Amino acid sequence: MAQKKAGEVDAFLSRPDFSYPVILLYGPDPGLVSERAARIADQSGVDPADPFASITLGADEVEKDVGRLYDEALTVSLFGGRRLIRVRGAGAGKNLSEAVTDLSARKLEGALLIVEAGDLKKNAALRQGVERAKFALALPCYQDEARALDRMIDEELAKAGLGIDKEAREELKSRLGANRLASRGEVEKLCVYAYGTERIGVDAVAAIVGDVSADAVDEAIDAAITGAVKKLPALIDRLVDAGTPVYQLQQSLLRMVQQLVAMRERVERAGEPVSRVVESRRPHFRRKPALETALTSLPLEALVRTAGRIEADILKSRKEGQMALTITRQMMLSIAVEVALHRKR
Known part of the structure; x- marks a missing residue:
C-alpha cells in the first residue's frame, strides 16, 4: 500500500x-x-x-x-x-x-x-x-498538533527575527489551529505588529491575534438560538470556508442547548428571573443578550426536544459522513426558525 x-x-x-x-x-x-x-x-x-x-x-x-x-x-x-x-x-x-x-x-x-x-x-x-x-x-493531513503548530510559529518568528516569551507562545497557540493557512496568517500579522521589538509578549498576542474560529462558532450558535434565520447561512458558510470541523459546530450547539435546558429549569421550576439565571453563569458580555433571548423565547419542553433532535442529527451525520454539513446546516436553520416563531407569539 x-x-x-x-x-x-x-x-x-x-x-x-x-x-x-x-x-x-x-x-x-x-x-x-x-x-x-x-x-x-x-x-x-x-x-x-x-x-x-x-x-x-x-x-x-x-x-x-x-x-x-x-x-x-x-x-x-x-x-x-x-x-x-x-x-x-x-x-x-x-x-x-x-x-x-x-x-x-x-x-x-x-x-x-x-x-x-x-x-x-x-x-x-x-x-x-x-x-x-x-x-x-x-x-x-490532520489538524495542527502541538508540535506542528510550534514548528509553524518558529518558522514565522525566524523569518521576522523575533523571539517570544513562553506565556505568549502558549496564549498564541490557544488562539490558533482551526485552519493552517489562517493560523499562519495570524502569526504573520503578529510579527508585523511586533516589528522593531526583540521579543513578543502576552500583551501583543492579546492585542492583535483574535480567536477567529471560536468567535465565529459562538456567533453562529447565538444566531441559531436567537432566531436570526437570515444571518445564519452566511455565518455557517464562513466557518466552512475557514476549515472549522462540522463536529465542532455540532458539539458547541449541543452544549449550549443543554445549558439552556438547565437554566430554563431554574426559571420555570424555581421561579428565578431570566436575567439572574443568565448572570449566574457569568457569560461573556457579548453573549448575554443571546442567552436572555433564547431563555425568554423557548419553554423548557421545546429546549428538551431541541437537545434530543441535535443528538439524533449528530448520530445521523456520523453514519452519513458525506451529508454531515448538510444535516448540520438544516438542523441549525430549523432551530433558528422555531425560535423566531416562538418570539412572534
Whole structure:
C-alpha cells in the first residue's frame, strides 16, 4: 500500500519522492491540505506561472469533463520537463475517483498529479484507489498538533527575527489551529505588529491575534438560538470556508442547548428571573443578550426536544459522513426558525 501515516508526512514533505507521479492529500483542514500540496508543487521544479507546464483544475470541472484530466495528465510537455496538474476540492465524485485510480495504476511520464481532497473515510473510492496503486501515494493531513503548530510559529518568528516569551507562545497557540493557512496568517500579522521589538509578549498576542474560529462558532450558535434565520447561512458558510470541523459546530450547539435546558429549569421550576439565571453563569458580555433571548423565547419542553433532535442529527451525520454539513446546516436553520416563531407569539 502506498500511503504514509500522519506523523510521517512532514518528513516526506522535506524530501518528496517523485517516483510516485500521483499524490493524494486529504484531511478535514483544507488550509493544511492546500499548504502541503503547495510545498510539494514548489519542490517539483515546475514553474506555476507557466501555462504550458502547470494547470489547476477544480474537482467539479473534472466531474463534468473527466477527459480534461486525462488530456492534461497524459500530454507530453511541449518544451520538455515535468508537467504539474493540481486538482482541488476532491471528495466522493465518481468520475474523478475512477480517473485518479486509473492514472495511479500507470507510471505517468513527465507529469505530476497532485489531488487535494477533504476528509476521506477508509472506504472512500478515491482514497482506496490511490492507496492500492503502485504509482501513487496517499498523504493524510490532520489538524495542527502541538508540535506542528510550534514548528509553524518558529518558522514565522525566524523569518521576522523575533523571539517570544513562553506565556505568549502558549496564549498564541490557544488562539490558533482551526485552519493552517489562517493560523499562519495570524502569526504573520503578529510579527508585523511586533516589528522593531526583540521579543513578543502576552500583551501583543492579546492585542492583535483574535480567536477567529471560536468567535465565529459562538456567533453562529447565538444566531441559531436567537432566531436570526437570515444571518445564519452566511455565518455557517464562513466557518466552512475557514476549515472549522462540522463536529465542532455540532458539539458547541449541543452544549449550549443543554445549558439552556438547565437554566430554563431554574426559571420555570424555581421561579428565578431570566436575567439572574443568565448572570449566574457569568457569560461573556457579548453573549448575554443571546442567552436572555433564547431563555425568554423557548419553554423548557421545546429546549428538551431541541437537545434530543441535535443528538439524533449528530448520530445521523456520523453514519452519513458525506451529508454531515448538510444535516448540520438544516438542523441549525430549523432551530433558528422555531425560535423566531416562538418570539412572534
